[in-house]
Amino acid sequence: MAPFQIRRYQDQDWSTVRAIFAKGMxxxxxxxxxxxxxxxxxxxxxxxxxxxxxxxxxxxxxxxxxxxxxxxxxxxxxxxxxxxxxxxxLHTDMWDIRASYVNDRGSCFWVAESGGQVVGLVCARPAQGMLVGPNYAELLRLSVRPEHRGQGIAKTLTQTVLQFAREKGYDGVILVTASLNYPARRLYESLGFWKFHEAPYSPKWSLKTFSLIYYRYDLPHSS
Structure with a gap:
């Protein structure tokens, strides 16, 4: 298993993380x-x-x-x-990553690096309109290069978001994934996320072949 490290996004990562995200999706x-x-x-x-x-x-x-x-x-x-x-x-938050995730103290963007190259990414920002209270972070864009999967990178990236949420005083973390994305769902559930909502996903001209699963992880408050 090749070693990897998690670090914060830098501007020179822009084209690479966009390509990894698009290929994964x-x-x-x-x-x-x-x-x-x-x-x-x-x-x-x-x-x-x-x-x-x-x-x-x-x-x-x-x-x-x-x-x-x-x-x-x-x-x-x-x-x-x-x-x-x-x-x-790619034309919204992933177009200007610095403005979307880096410049806001309540948001962040991380990459996984192995052998001198970026092999994974994840980001987080305050959740909006996600059926929960106002003080939740949303985990977004989790992606790992296919040849680097199975090495614990996605798990470590997800845990990085959870730790960030603890440090920033969030009440928890939520995320949305496709119902047919079984590897991701197994990962989230193994880390303690629980499904709290499901909705059909059907943009214009699409067949209704899957739904969106909403997951939630509640963080305990220190006494």
Missing amino acids: IQLAVVNFRHLLKQPGTFLLLLGGPGALYLFSGSSLLSLLALLGLLAILWLAARHPFSHYINHA
Whole structure:
């Protein structure tokens, strides 16, 4: 296992952390696509559509093209919510990271560094409109390079946010993740986060294939 260290974000990390975040999120689109293919309705569509076309046309090539076309449409549908999320993040808080997380004492941005390169990131800021009290921090953008996963980096980054919240006097930490992001959900639950809300995620032109899970970690107050 390669050693790593957690440090605060520096301006020269900008392009790297944006790339790690985008790549990590788009991998969830692949998970969503596989999930979509396992649905009974999708199976019937992929089997019935090209099959009916073959019966009417007698052309196996036309049926194959129809199948490939349907798969392409389903991939775009599975990818859309994640590309939408990535695009929004890269043009808002991840565009000016210093203004969003570094200059505010109640916020922070950390990176994990291994072998002289940034391999992971996470950030935190005051939570807004998250179904809890006003004094909670929100954990955001947790991402680790695929080749560096399984080394405890995501766990350490999450624990860094929890420690930051303690030091800043927050009542707790909340976060939101996709229901199909099972590795992340297992990590959060192993650290003591508990699910307190679930809501469907369905931006325009997206299939409702997953929901958003809201997690919460309450910090004890010292007497």
